[in-house]
Amino acid sequence: MLTAARELVSEVGYAKLTIEAIAARAGVGKQTIYRWWPSKGAVVFDSILALSEGERGIELPDTGDLEADLKTVLRATAAEFADAEFEAPIRALQTEIINDPDLAAIYREKMEAPMREAKKQRLRSAQRAGQLDADADLDLVLDFLYAPLTQRWLERSRPLDDAFADALVEATLRAFRPA
Amino acid sequence: MLTAARELVSEVGYAKLTIEAIAARAGVGKQTIYRWWPSKGAVVFDSILALSEGERGIELPDTGDLEADLKTVLRATAAEFADAEFEAPIRALQTEIINDPDLAAIYREKMEAPMREAKKQRLRSAQRAGQLDADADLDLVLDFLYAPLTQRWLERSRPLDDAFADALVEATLRAFRPA
Amino acid sequence: MLTAARELVSEVGYAKLTIEAIAARAGVGKQTIYRWWPSKGAVVFDSILALSEGERGIELPDTGDLEADLKTVLRATAAEFADAEFEAPIRALQTEIINDPDLAAIYREKMEAPMREAKKQRLRSAQRAGQLDADADLDLVLDFLYAPLTQRWLERSRPLDDAFADALVEATLRAFRPA
Amino acid sequence: MLTAARELVSEVGYAKLTIEAIAARAGVGKQTIYRWWPSKGAVVFDSILALSEGERGIELPDTGDLEADLKTVLRATAAEFADAEFEAPIRALQTEIINDPDLAAIYREKMEAPMREAKKQRLRSAQRAGQLDADADLDLVLDFLYAPLTQRWLERSRPLDDAFADALVEATLRAFRPA
DNA sequence: CTGTAATCGAGACGGTACGTCGTGTCTTGGT
DNA sequence: ACCAAGACACGACGTACCGTCTCGATTACAG
Incomplete structure (x- = not known):
């Protein structure tokens, strides 16, 4: 079914x-x-x-170079968004989430939370390595990395190319570099 | 009608x-x-x-203090999102935009573009005043400011309070401060 | 329904x-x-x-006097046509029959045929009693009796009174009296 | 139009x-x-x-032989009913007449009355020639001649062939022959 | 093995809304 | 001043699905 x-x-x-x-x-x-x-x-x-x-068990790459790793991940995410097969279902999912608070809650718990936690793990590793501000609000960091990407895809306002992914990573790291 | x-x-x-x-x-x-x-x-x-x-003729405040002005604007935007009267129509609009490329294009042209241009005006003023990197990609700056806000509202993942608005502004300005 | x-x-x-x-x-x-x-x-x-x-199981009266029996039946039919309650449905039925050959066929089979057969029974009885030409085409006899009545009712051209019913019977019997 | x-x-x-x-x-x-x-x-x-x-100015043939003339006319009427081109309009007309008393009245006045009068002329001529009962109700005679024909056509119950037209004429003349 | 339940596919049912068509009235623009 | 063209409020059309409701028939289990 x-x-x-x-x-x-x-x-x-x-x-x-x-x-x-x-x-x-x-x-x-x-x-x-x-x-x-x-x-x-x-x-x-x-x-x-x-x-x-x-x-x-999603796990992000950890080569020790945060910037490189994040660019890899964001480029992959952007590529995934471009995959025609996943487009329709994911847009359907977004439609549901926007209009149904209950489904939105389940979505956050079942799908977003695990992903978010995996990403935070990578960021904490970076904090320990001194590549990211130790006091940074990791949720905010993730929003900076992903929200612009998602929004542009949803609104089809601009192509999601590697340059855009790289720019997102670079600007985010500037905002949250160690003090 | x-x-x-x-x-x-x-x-x-x-x-x-x-x-x-x-x-x-x-x-x-x-x-x-x-x-x-x-x-x-x-x-x-x-x-x-x-x-x-x-x-x-939307125009953003320009007191000379970019950070303060942006916080004012983002707090206002967040408050607007919380307004029950506008919630249903805007969610409806988003639903349409996500699923219909044609409407999305019209939306960008008729609604988003003028707003975006007004915001860019304020940012250019800040660039001239030396409060923002003169080479900054202004579209990217705007995405950093607004995309996280919009996304959290759409997904109802977290409350849109003043602290969040302020944090967005501060982090964005750190990312794009003058060289 | x-x-x-x-x-x-x-x-x-x-x-x-x-x-x-x-x-x-x-x-x-x-x-x-x-x-x-x-x-x-x-x-x-x-x-x-x-x-x-x-x-x-419709059955026509058979008192032995064909003329009297037919007058009784035709007067009753004329009276029925005057009944306001049946008027609208029967006119509707006629409208359908005129314009739809398929319904006309079903009508003949399901409604007209049994009635016609019952009437023929009475006429055959009259033939045996020497009150009607033994060679008469009974379908034709029935047409003579009923078609003028029906037509005047449909076209509302003249009142359907007892005198008319009687005249129909008398003329028909003159046309088909035994040789 | x-x-x-x-x-x-x-x-x-x-x-x-x-x-x-x-x-x-x-x-x-x-x-x-x-x-x-x-x-x-x-x-x-x-x-x-x-x-x-x-x-x-419709006028019926008057060769002096009523039976022959009526057979000619009824055969022609039957043939006309079979003409595909006239079928649809005439059925439409009947539908109107059945359901609208006003149109029925106009129809009788404008279309039927002249025809009926022309036919009566021929019958009166026959009465003078001693071929038809002088006391016959001519409306009734016409009903006997035409109503069965019309009804069979409307209900499509039987083919309208020459034999049927002839039988109608013969039976009618038997019913109304001079005393 | 067999009789009894539970389950399921199929699809009829009372409804709601769809998008289309035609009604009879009203408005407009060209001749 | 007229009239074709067609927009309009309205209402019915016949269709598609909705969510609920029987139906058998097919299982799975109990005796």
């Missing part, structure tokens, strides 16, 4: 997705879907969440 | 908004709506856009 | 009858009507047909 | 005929149609009536 949901989001888009279509594709009665999820959003949400369950 | 659309978005939310309801509220036939807009999204989009048409 | 259709034909007339009104009156979704009938005409047709399903 | 109406009745049938289509076909504004006729039925009615205005 989750697979059917994911496929259909990619094929027809979130707005035109119907529960009947999911049921038909999955070879399942509608009632069975309603038994497990309260809404279309919840199904789609879970279908994407199920995907990310697979990628356990 | 645009007024009716705006009111209804606030009252029932974007997802539950129907064209029939807009037509009824506006005392208009459905066909008349379809004659002018291709979709529900377009109507809502225009209804919000029409709002901002009113606020002509 | 059929009851609702019948009532509404009587109330507002066939031309102003809407499927939505039938659905509303019957407390039923429109789709349910469309699931069972292809058109408004078919619903109305069935609603009238269902009525006549009730009156099983 | 009347021409456009008549063509469209033949092409799409009365039920699917729209005033907008008539206006478009006639190269005329809708308002102009509404200025002259109160309803779709009235337009169609007039369009057919206009046709018959052409055929001035």
